[in-house]
Amino acid sequence: MLSLRARIFIIISLIVLVILGISIFLFVRAKKLTAAKNLAATTEGIPTATDYSSADIAAVPVANITNNLSVNPASSLETQQNAVQQISKIFFERFNSYSSESQYQNVRDVQALVSKSYWNQLSTKLPAGTTIKNSVTPFSSSITKAYSSKLSMWNQNNATVDLQVKTTEEKNGVVTNRDQQAKVFLVKEDGSWLVNSFELVK
Numbered sequence: 001m002l003s004l005r006a007r008i009f010i011i012i013s014l015i016v017l018v019i020l021g022i023s024i025f026l027f028v029r030a031k032k033l034t035a036a037k038n039l040a041a042t043t044e045g046i047p048t049a050t051d052y053s054s055a056d057i058a059a060v061p062v063a064n065i066t067n068n069l070s071v072n073p074a075s076s077l078e079t080q081q082n083a084v085q086q087i088s089k090i091f092f093e094r095f096n097s098y099s100s101e102s103q104y105q106n107v108r109d110v111q112a113l114v115s116k117s118y119w120n121q122l123s124t125k126l127p128a129g130t131t132i133k134n135s136v137t138p139f140s141s142s143i144t145k146a147y148s149s150k151l152s153m154w155n156q157n158n159a160t161v162d163l164q165v166k167t168t169e170e171k172n173g174v175v176t177n178r179d180q181q182a183k184v185f186l187v188k189e190d191g192s193w194l195v196n197s198f199e200l201v202k
Contacts, residue, residue, distance in 0.1 A: 084161060087186065088163060088186065089149055091184065093145060093146055094106055097142060098142055101139065108126070118195060118197060142170075144166070149162070156188070159193065163183070165180050165181070182201060185199075
């Protein structure tokens with residue numbers, strides 16, 4: 001049998017637990033009510049889909065922005081002029097990039113880019129037979145990069161392209177860089193634009 005003191009302690013503990021449970025319930029309920037009131041206050045005045053009729057929605061103008069957009073395809077003339085500039089850059093870079101070990105490969109690389117008459121001139125630079133490499137000759141090289149081109153003259157059968165180029169040369173272990181200007185002259189031969197000559201601008 002429990003003593004009087006134990007029974008009083010149990011009764012008091014039960015009362016405290018009941019009071020604590022009621023307090024927690026009231027606190028949670030009050031918090032939910034406050035959140036609901038805040039949500040109602042923030043959404044008040046914001047129109048919903050039911051506030052508009054189908055006529056109101058249909059009356060809203062929609063701008064057709066595609067009417068102001070236009071893409072002009074490149075014309076045949078523009079295509080030819082761009083091709084002439086690219087041919088000039090490719091030719092100049094290949095022809096003026098070589099090394100002491102390349103065995104005139106730079107000349108052979110441009111055969112398809114030049115006119116027949118110009119190839120007759122360039123092909124004379126090629127050796128008649130296989131050149132035996134001289135191991136005593138120090139290595140040297142020249143690398144040319146065209147970084148700008150401008151079409152300075154154009155007609156139906158002739159064109160001139162101005163180039164801005166950078167040349168990097170290595171000789172006896174010494175590397176030098178220099179900027180140059182060049183002109184590449186092209187002719188239209190059998191329907192194709194081909195390089196006919198070039199010159200450095202001093």
